[in-house]
Amino acid sequence: MIALTIAGSDSGGGAGIQADLKTFQELGVFGTSAITALTAQNTLGVHDIMAAEPAFVAAQLHALFEDFEITAAKTGMLFSPAIIDVVAATMQQQHIPLVVDPVMIAKGGATLLAQQAVQTMKEVLLPVATVCTPNIPEAEVLAGMTITTASDVAQAAQRLMALGAKNIVMKGGHLSGVDAVDTVFLEDGSVFTMTTPRIDTKATHGTGCTFSAAITAGLANGQELKEAIIEAKRFIQAAIVHPLGIGHGHGPTNHFAYNRYDCEVFVDEA
Numbered sequence: 001m002i003a004l005t006i007a008g009s010d011s012g013g014g015a016g017i018q019a020d021l022k023t024f025q026e027l028g029v030f031g032t033s034a035i036t037a038l039t040a041q042n043t044l045g046v047h048d049i050m051a052a053e054p055a056f057v058a059a060q061l062h063a064l065f066e067d068f069e070i071t072a073a074k075t076g077m078l079f080s081p082a083i084i085d086v087v088a089a090t091m092q093q094q095h096i097p098l099v100v101d102p103v104m105i106a107k108g109g110a111t112l113l114a115q116q117a118v119q120t121m122k123e124v125l126l127p128v129a130t131v132c133t134p135n136i137p138e139a140e141v142l143a144g145m146t147i148t149t150a151s152d153v154a155q156a157a158q159r160l161m162a163l164g165a166k167n168i169v170m171k172g173g174h175l176s177g178v179d180a181v182d183t184v185f186l187e188d189g190s191v192f193t194m195t196t197p198r199i200d201t202k203a204t205h206g207t208g209c210t211f212s213a214a215i216t217a218g219l220a221n222g223q224e225l226k227e228a229i230i231e232a233k234r235f236i237q238a239a240i241v242h243p244l245g246i247g248h249g250h251g252p253t254n255h256f257a258y259n260r261y262d263c264e265v266f267v268d269e270a
């Protein structure tokens with residue numbers, strides 16, 4: 001099976017294209033990529049960014065879809081309105097599942113999505129998203145509201161679905177509490193939460209990229225969306241529980257952990 005990531009490069013290897021391709025590999029999927037930007041980045045932060053020309057992003061996508069039977073795709077760092085336009089136009093023509101991870105700001109505070117690109121993301125990318133996986137700050141920006149309670153989470157998800165995203169995973173990494181709880185809203189109206197123990201660690205660089213790549217790998221392998229989302233939560237939990245101890249800042253998660261360790265995900269159908 002073949003999956004595609006459309007995202008930025010993280011020279012430090014913990015997030016972006018590198019995290020996505022490692023996750024695809026671990027989950028038995030052949031990974032292809034269209035790179036939207038280069039970042040000079042490590043576990044301490046983003047030093048510099050060089051965006052790709054939108055036409056070159058289009059050229060990469062054309063080359064991939066011309067040759068490969070890609071069965072699922074994901075987006076990560078898209079940076080500019082023009083790149084989002086190219087990606088949305090391409091994905092509108094491809095009838096495959098698309099996971100949109102609406103990456104906006106890196107852990108160290110660097111901007112990975114230009115301010116003026118938020119509107120473009122809402123107008124052209126969310127309508128082609130099979131599933132959108134915002135963290136809480138991203139959901140606040142896209143939904144235009146503050147999120148503090150479970151009912152805020154539900155209201156924000158409804159707003160994103162109204163913009164066209166078919167299914168939503170509201171990630172709870174940025175919330176507080178002893179557990180890391182993600183809430184999933186499916187297009188059939190069902191809602192469920194996924195709970196794992198919150199791990200006290202600095203090694204959480206690239207958690208969102210890895211999680212969304214794992215969902216994409218599941219979809220590329222033909223899993224149902226719900227099954228792919230729950231397996232992805234298990235994958236990211238294992239990757240956080242067993243850190244690699246690399247770098248001096250927010251270290252990368254451990255993409256090799258999935259097959260060696262067993263992590264339980266508690267699923268609650270609300």
Ligand SMILES: Nc1ncnc2c1ncn2[C@@H]1O[C@H](COP(=O)(O)OP(=O)(O)O)[C@@H](O)[C@H]1O
Nearest residue numbers: 135171172173174180197198199207208211236
């Ligand atoms: N400290 C943690 N312990 C356990 N799970 C976590 C932790 N931090 C994040 N997660 C999980 O990692 C995934 C990515 O979430 P999040 O960190 O919110 O995304 P992002 O990297 O986009 O900010 C979610 O499934 C979230 O619940």
Ligand SMILES: Cc1ncc(COP(=O)(O)OP(=O)(O)O)c(N)n1
Nearest residue numbers: 008015016106107205206207208209
């Ligand atoms: C190139 C690139 N893409 C995405 C991110 C952000 O990744 P994310 O999974 O949200 O992790 P953190 O930045 O929160 O660690 C990135 N840093 N670089």
